Amino acid sequence: NxxxxxxxxxxxxxxxxxxxxxxxxxxxxxxxxxxxxxxxxxxxxxxxxxxxxxxxxxxxxxxxxxxxxxxxxxxxxxxxxxxxxxxxxxxxxxxxxxxxxxxxxxxxxxxxxxxxxxxxxxxxxxxxxxxxxxxxxxxxxxxxxxxxxxxxxxxxxxxxPFRYSKYELTFGPFLLEQHSPVFVKKWQSELQRQEDVLRQIKCASKPPVAKIKQEEEYINLIREVLN
Ligand code: SAM
Structure with a gap:
């Protein structure tokens, strides 16, 4: 099976x-x-x-x-x-x-x-x-x-010819549109994971500025889609 x-x-x-x-x-x-x-x-x-x-x-x-x-x-x-x-x-x-x-x-x-x-x-x-x-x-x-x-x-x-937006590339054009309960579940847990990652890299003795910015952008993208 x-x-x-x-x-x-x-x-x-x-x-x-x-x-x-x-x-x-x-x-x-x-x-x-x-x-x-x-x-x-x-x-x-x-x-x-x-x-x-x-x-x-x-x-x-x-x-x-x-x-x-x-x-x-x-x-x-x-x-x-x-x-x-x-x-x-x-x-x-x-x-x-x-x-x-x-x-x-x-x-x-x-x-x-x-x-x-x-x-x-x-x-x-x-x-x-x-x-x-x-x-x-x-x-x-x-x-x-x-x-x-x-x-x-x-x-x-x-x-x-066609292009996908940053949202479509990250979340999937159809999955984004459907916004199903399992989609919300996946991205809620990804959001939590990325927030942990961000917290950790901010704790470094020399916080990597570029990495933090990239991480924050990704987190904001997920927040936007979940809201
Ligand atoms: N496709 C099956 C599935 O979805 O259940 C098996 C997935 S298994 C985790 C991944 C398989 O891909 C392994 O058997 C691995 O040997 C094979 N694989 C990895 N790289 C490959 C490549 N370049 N060409 C052919 N097979 C590859």
């Missing part, structure tokens, strides 16, 4: 898609998609041998080798032209690592019509990458599970 987090990612995979799941670990996501006949084909990419072998045995156990190929490769290098991948999923990593993976092989993104990303942290940085690479956010979700609040970001290539 798939976690709520991965179930939410799965919901955004189009029917009949050809998916590359990068950092697939056990391959649970592509396996679930194949079992529910939601996809035509998938690559389960893994850079570490242990998880790659887990994916191989999961695919074998479920008899899904006709639909899913496990590949030991770094990031998008797992994708071959002949795969005709149209959807990429990357879940359970930091936003910085996700942007590194997307940056490393721009040519692999050419035929891709949808990215479904689930950063654990660093969502703002990932949204900035999407904006700078003309991937427009089409949907966003928040999922609370195991004491953590996860964000799922769905993006598609855009031919129309």
């Amino acid at each position: 798939l976690s709520q987090r991965l179930t939410t990612v799965a919901k955004f995979v189009p029917q009949g898609a050809r998916v590359a799941d990068i950092g697939s670990d056990h391959g649970y996501l592509p396996a679930a998609l194949a079992l529910q006949d939601q996809i035509e084909y998938a690559v389960a990419g893994e850079v570490v041998r242990g998880p790659y072998e887990n994916a191989v045995s999961e695919i074998k156990k479920l008899d899904l080798a006709r639909t899913i190929q496990a590949r030991l490769a770094d990031g998008l290098a797992a994708i071959k032209d002949s795969d005709r991948i149209d959807t990429i999923t990357i879940a359970g990593m930091g936003g910085a690592l996700i942007t590194q993976i997307l940056d490393a092989h721009p040519e692999k993104l050419a035929g891709v019509t949808r990215l479904i990303l689930q950063p654990n942290v660093g969502e703002d940085r990932l949204r900035k990458w999407l904006m700078n690479h003309q991937f427009q956010i089409m949907a966003e979700r928040m999922v609370a599970e195991d004491g953590h609040i996860y964000e799922v970001i769905v993006a598609e290539p855009s031919i129309v």
Whole structure:
């Protein structure tokens, strides 16, 4: 049974898609998609041998080798032209690592019509990458599970130029608009955390002025959105 987090990612995979799941670990996501006949084909990419072998045995156990190929490769290098991948999923990593993976092989993104990303942290940085690479956010979700609040970001290539504001980059254009109870919860706890950070850096023998200013700006941004 798939976690709520991965179930939410799965919901955004189009029917009949050809998916590359990068950092697939056990391959649970592509396996679930194949079992529910939601996809035509998938690559389960893994850079570490242990998880790659887990994916191989999961695919074998479920008899899904006709639909899913496990590949030991770094990031998008797992994708071959002949795969005709149209959807990429990357879940359970930091936003910085996700942007590194997307940056490393721009040519692999050419035929891709949808990215479904689930950063654990660093969502703002990932949204900035999407904006700078003309991937427009089409949907966003928040999922609370195991004491953590996860964000799922769905993006598609855009031919129309667009920009996101500082608010949209930080909070997510759709999440900001929805302002759901789980959104409020996430940002209330982030506000508390940042207020602690600010208190601590102000206690230093030589308080770092630039850092304090940056921290205060971030805190004010969160306060504004929560009010
Ligand atoms: N995607 C699954 C999920 O969301 O439950 C697994 C998440 S797991 C925390 C992250 C996985 O990404 C690990 O198995 C790790 O080996 C893999 N990974 C990290 N960097 C990678 C890269 N550059 N290319 C492929 N896989 C990578």
